[in-house]
């Protein structure tokens with residue numbers, strides 16, 4: 001064959017490939033029919049979840065488990081759920097799974113990442129781009145523009161925080177399968193523009209207890225209001241429902257891992273999936289909003305919620321609303337790590353039955369912000385009816401249709417979300433320029449120095465930079481300068497709150513949290529920067545205060561100032577010497 005004919009052959013081959021019709025994807029009609037069958041009413045059946053692809057090599061939940069997601073009586077525990085994601089990871093290079101941590105009882109906490117093959121193969125470079133955008137001090141605006149153009153939206157879905165709210169770990173498996181297998185324009189659009197992060201069961205200890213409880217007890221009940229407890233008596237190892245009140249102290253594995261995922265990825269949007277309010281509540285909140293949340297974020301709460309409301313209205317779903325539930329004031333919910341770190345953090349409340357039974361539910365007595373949930377309002381244009389026959393599949397449909405709308409928003413507004421993320425960082429680094437307070441000082445001399453060290457560590461756990469003074473009068477003091485990416489959070493945590501007296505509704509949670517006051521640490525507010533960078537050192541490791549006993553003696557005096565560690569010091573003393581005795585005495589009387 002001469003060169004010319006090779007070229008000709010190549011040309012013919014290309015033409016042949018191009019004229020072959022694209023084979024339509026096979027649909028899994030059995031799966032689709034079962035979705036319909038387990039949905040109790042046509043009104044609860046959105047178009048965006050109706051199609052399921054019959055993929056030749058990637059297992060659907062039906063092929064893997066033998067039942068579809070939301071089938072009556074079916075709830076999966078963590079090993080089954082993680083097993084399914086591992087099967088997906090083995091079958092598709094559009095999904096990766098990574099262990100992020102371990103729960104208090106030793107169960108894994110995983111992160112699932114989904115996008116198209118090319119994006120996922122370059123996941124680390126997209127992660128690095130977001131890290132660059134996160135710190136405008138290192139990223140000038142022309143570089144930011146480039147990153148915004150080439151970056152991806154990163155959308156973090158948090159499942160299974162509250163164990164009795166059992167639907168999200170189930171729904172997320174079907175969502176993952178859909179995102180991997182469906183080649184429709186709508187899903188391809190999401191895959192091409194968004195990296196979807198899924199924490200499938202953020203509280204795995206609770207999940208397994210609650211799944212056992214369901215299979216052992218509540219699965220056999222036929223009425224919702226029969227008085228039988230639908231929750232295991234206690235599900236977390238140490239913390240129950242208030243695992244969602246740990247975002248300021250960060251004490252539990254669930255919170256530590258949510259924060260870890262945030263700092264690894266800097267997701268543009270975080271959505272926490274809850275269940276309590278009929279039929280779907282989208283968080284915007286009634287206000288008063290936290291004063292230190294960037295106005296861009298407040299705008300994004302409204303924009304995204306209204307986008308989702310509109311999309312679900314177009315699919316005919318009743319009972320979707322925003323505004324009338326929770327306020328938006330307290331910054332300590334798990335997902336608020338996004339709001340306080342320049343992203344946008346939100347949640348859904350869908351309607352769950354604490355399991356996979358179908359019950360007749362009475363909504364006539366449910367009120368939020370003074371209005372019955374069945375009333376038509378500006379924020380609820382199509383309310384639910386008073387009595388609903390509600391199934392686990394209905395819950396799956398609502399949650400998944402909302403999430404798909406939200407992912408579409410993130411795909412459509414990829415550049416806008418990245419731009420806002422960067423701009424919020426810029427606003428933070430310029431906070432000191434506009435604000436009366438420019439800096440906080442934690443003086444070295446403290447009544448309780450170990451709590452001052454604790455405060456420094458807690459601020460650092462929030463991603464706030466703390467410097468130590470190296471020389472001069474204030475040597476050993478710690479400074480928090482308000483020209484850093486999370487200045488507003490530092491300001492929020494170290495100043496007094498002013499919850500408006502005239503607020504129209506009672507607060508949803510705590511109204512005050514000033515850490516320095518909670519910990520009994522003196523913190524000064526400075527109206528100017530007091531030190532040059534050369535006089536300071538950035539703290540990069542955990543700070544420890546170590547007390548010392550000086551001198552060789554048989555009796556020691558401890559200068560007691562109600563330090564938080566006094567009691568543990570007395571226990572340590574007893575461990576050191578069984579015969580040791582401790583007395584209290586007013587030294588001024590000696």
Ligand SMILES: [Zn+2]
Pocket residue numbers: 162165273274275276
């Ligand atoms: Zn919840």
